[in-house]
Amino acid sequence: MKNPMLDIRNLHASVDGTEILKGVNLTVNAGEVHSIMGPNGSGKSTLARVLAGEEAYEVTAGEIIFKGRDLLELEAHERACEGIFMAFQYPVEIPGVSTKYFLKAALNAHRKHRGQPELDAYDFLALVKEMAAFVELDPALLDRAVNEGFSGGEKKRAEIFQMAILEPALGVLDETDSGLDIDALRIVADGVNKLRGPDRAFVVITHYQRLLSYIVPDVVHVLLDGRIVKTGGKELALELEDKGYAWIDKDARAAASA
Amino acid sequence: MSTDLMTDSVPTIATFSRRDASGPLHDLRREGLDRFEALGFPTARNEAWTYTNVKSIAKTEFTPASLAPATIDDERLEPALFDGPAHRIVIVNGVVDAARTSIGPLPPGAIVAPLSSIDPSTVSAHLGRIASLDEAPFVAMNTALLTEGVVVRVPRDAKIEHPVHVVHVTVGDASPVVNAPRTLVIAERGGIVSVVESFISIGAAANLTTAVTEVVVDDGASVRHDRVQMDAPTGRHISTVAVREIGPGTVTSTTITLGGALVRNHYRADLDTPGADCTFNGLAVASGTSTVDHTLRINHNQPHGSSWQFFKNILDDAATGSFCGRIYVAEDAQKTDAKQTNKNMILSGTAHAYTRPQLEIFADDVKCTHGATIGRMEPSQLFYLRSRGIDPNAARRLLIFAFANETLAEVGCAALRARLEPILLERLSSVGA
Numbered sequence: 001m002k003n004p005m006l007d008i009r010n011l012h013a014s015v016d017g018t019e020i021l022k023g024v025n026l027t028v029n030a031g032e033v034h035s036i037m038g039p040n041g042s043g044k045s046t047l048a049r050v051l052a053g054e055e056a057y058e059v060t061a062g063e064i065i066f067k068g069r070d071l072l073e074l075e076a077h078e079r080a081c082e083g084i085f086m087a088f089q090y091p092v093e094i095p096g097v098s099t100k101y102f103l104k105a106a107l108n109a110h111r112k113h114r115g116q117p118e119l120d121a122y123d124f125l126a127l128v129k130e131m132a133a134f135v136e137l138d139p140a141l142l143d144r145a146v147n148e149g150f151s152g153g154e155k156k157r158a159e160i161f162q163m164a165i166l167e168p169a170l171g172v173l174d175e176t177d178s179g180l181d182i183d184a185l186r187i188v189a190d191g192v193n194k195l196r197g198p199d200r201a202f203v204v205i206t207h208y209q210r211l212l213s214y215i216v217p218d219v220v221h222v223l224l225d226g227r228i229v230k231t232g233g234k235e236l237a238l239e240l241e242d243k244g245y246a247w248i249d250k251d252a253r254a255a256a257s258a
Numbered sequence: 259m260s261t262d263l264m265t266d267s268v269p270t271i272a273t274f275s276r277r278d279a280s281g282p283l284h285d286l287r288r289e290g291l292d293r294f295e296a297l298g299f300p301t302a303r304n305e306a307w308t309y310t311n312v313k314s315i316a317k318t319e320f321t322p323a324s325l326a327p328a329t330i331d332d333e334r335l336e337p338a339l340f341d342g343p344a345h346r347i348v349i350v351n352g353v354v355d356a357a358r359t360s361i362g363p364l365p366p367g368a369i370v371a372p373l374s375s376i377d378p379s380t381v382s383a384h385l386g387r388i389a390s391l392d393e394a395p396f397v398a399m400n401t402a403l404l405t406e407g408v409v410v411r412v413p414r415d416a417k418i419e420h421p422v423h424v425v426h427v428t429v430g431d432a433s434p435v436v437n438a439p440r441t442l443v444i445a446e447r448g449g450i451v452s453v454v455e456s457f458i459s460i461g462a463a464a465n466l467t468t469a470v471t472e473v474v475v476d477d478g479a480s481v482r483h484d485r486v487q488m489d490a491p492t493g494r495h496i497s498t499v500a501v502r503e504i505g506p507g508t509v510t511s512t513t514i515t516l517g518g519a520l521v522r523n524h525y526r527a528d529l530d531t532p533g534a535d536c537t538f539n540g541l542a543v544a545s546g547t548s549t550v551d552h553t554l555r556i557n558h559n560q561p562h563g564s565s566w567q568f569f570k571n572i573l574d575d576a577a578t579g580s581f582c583g584r585i586y587v588a589e590d591a592q593k594t595d596a597k598q599t600n601k602n603m604i605l606s607g608t609a610h611a612y613t614r615p616q617l618e619i620f621a622d623d624v625k626c627t628h629g630a631t632i633g634r635m636e637p638s639q640l641f642y643l644r645s646r647g648i649d650p651n652a653a654r655r656l657l658i659f660a661f662a663n664e665t666l667a668e669v670g671c672a673a674l675r676a677r678l679e680p681i682l683l684e685r686l687s688s689v690g691a
């Protein structure tokens with residue numbers, strides 16, 4: 001059997017001394033889409049940020065194997081070049097840095113990592129244009145500073161646009177659907193679907209079943225209080241939409257005390 | 259003001275100032291000297307000079323620059339030059355470098371000329387009258403030393419096509435010199451002009467540049483003024499930009515400070531007419547043990563005026579940056595709109611920033627805001643860049659440049675802006691390492 005793309009084992013992580021992730025286990029194979037759902041504050045963004053390599057989140061136990069390598073040994077920028085892309089729940093604004101310049105720096109860092117030459121200005125602009133069209137992003141935004149003054153929806157769309165340019169092996173989408181209008185949701189979902197392929201995987205964090213009717217997941221997990229307490233097929237998302245999390249909470253407590 | 263620091267530098271300046279009693283600038287020099295002798299050097303007890311100690315200047319015996327003739331080679335001048343057409347005047351130690359000076363065709367009635375080549379009585383209404391000597395010992399010192407300068411006058415409804423570029427060079431290697439550059443810009447009704455001043459100081463001595471730029475505008479006139487301070491690591495630079503609006507015009511003055519051991523920049527605007535508009539922008543990059551000080555005084559004397567002050571410091575090593583922005587709004591100056599911002603990026607544990615807004619508002623229907631930030635690089639921005647594959651060092655560079663770039667974008671002369679970008683990148687590559 002092929003090795004999984006991502007294998008998270010017994011992951012514990014803390015921020016400012018508070019343990020947030022309390023033993024997460026998650027295996028994602030190439031070609032799969034996994035969805036993580038769970039109530040506010042359960043640790044979903046924390047998991048995404050630990051994967052992306054934010055130092056403020058301290059891993060106190062467990063391991064993460066990505067494409068056969070120990071991910072925790074890599075710094076954030078190395079993880080990105082190795083193929084991890086996190087679409088932020090709240091993308092930051094970076095005044096003074098033009099979106100195009102930023103993308104070029106990011107793309108060339110990836111290319112350098114892969115031993116490829118830098119893309120020339122012409123090819124870069126062609127790629128940017130193509131990908132902007134791909135997620136129907138207003139090209140005028142590209143002449144602005146990174147995320148600066150973008151609307152909530154524009155920020156989310158810009159994250160997917162960046163992902164399309166950087167072509168990661170693993171896309172981690174943290175509530176990319178929140179703040180999107182119905183048309184934008186469909187466009188973003190179409191974008192992700194077009195990027196799906198046998199060598200690529202996605203972890204889609206969301207609160208809403210609606211996104212999952214567009215990006216149909218192979219597996220749905222429920223993260224509760226820092227642990228994955230339930231895993232199922234795409235129908236689990238429907239069940240959650242219907243019943244909320246309380247019943248799982250009860251089951252999980254029962255299981256924990258058993 | 260105390261005179262207990264009236265030391266070594268005063269006698270030589272006095273002797274210089276009094277000579278050539280028949281010359282046309284003599285009376286003005288005399289006025290400056292009298293004031294300079296009365297004021298003396300400010301001490302640390304003077305609240306306006308808390309963060310800039312000029313004791314070392316007071317103790318230095320300077321040679322007036324024009325008594326120390328010097329030349330500059332192309333290589334040293336090159337960073338100050340930009341591509342494209344310009345009316346250019348190069349002044350080295352107070353003497354016009356004729357070979358490097360070239361002034362193109364001008365509209366009728368316009369003046370772009372060294373002070374020494376015109377009859378000073380034609381500009382005596384403004385020369386030395388815009389930059390006040392009150393509480394300004396270094397303006398007084400500059401005036402006491404005044405022998406050369408540049409006059410730019412744009413007449414009614416005319417436009418000076420290309421930027422006027424003045425390069426002031428201070429050279430002193432063996433013993434320190436004091437240079438007293440002076441630029442006067444007069445924009446008559448509806449006149450439009452772009453003026454760039456580049457300051458270079460060269461040599462190992464602790465040279466002093468005391469620059470004074472006077473700008474007077476009338477109704478509907480527009481002046482873009484850019485300054486670049488590229489002083490040697492030992493250089494001291496105390497400058498004043500003084501703006502007076504006698505009719506409602508627009509002045510935007512942007513200063514980029516890239517070097518010097520001690521830099522103190524004064525900005526003063528007297529908005530003496532309803533509806534005047536004046537903007538001062540500044541960016542300073544300071545490292546080592548340098549100090550950079552911006553001291554502003556904006557006088558809204560009439561209603562419906564607007565002013566904007568936007569100053570940024572990038573401070574590394576043990577550098578100190580200070581900002582003191584005083585906005586005065588007279589009782590009659592209703593509907594004044596003033597905005598002041600000072601942002602400091604601290605790149606080391608030993609750099610310091612001080613910021614003091616001082617609003618004195620006597621009118622009741624005004625909009626005056628000020629904001630100041632002192633901080634390190636934003637970790638969330640750094641992480642965002644890194645999460646896209648950009649290595650930490652490159653990400654830091656990008657954020658430092660982004661901070662600086664906001665002010666670079668305010669430089670009015672496009673050719674200068676293009677020239678400054680690589681210079682700024684190069685300067686920034688040596689900070690925050």
Ligand SMILES: Nc1ncnc2c1ncn2[C@@H]1O[C@H](COP(=O)(O)OP(=O)(O)OP(=O)(O)O)[C@@H](O)[C@H]1O
Pocket residue numbers: 015016018020038039040041042043044045046047089
């Ligand atoms: N710096 C911090 N110090 C202490 N607690 C923190 C810190 N950062 C995050 N937390 C806590 O960690 C918990 C998990 O936060 P996280 O952002 O991972 O939740 P989430 O599942 O993504 O929630 P949401 O659905 O609201 O986005 C929350 O209770 C949060 O308050």
Ligand SMILES: [Mg+2]
Pocket residue numbers: 044045046089174175
């Ligand atoms: Mg979250």
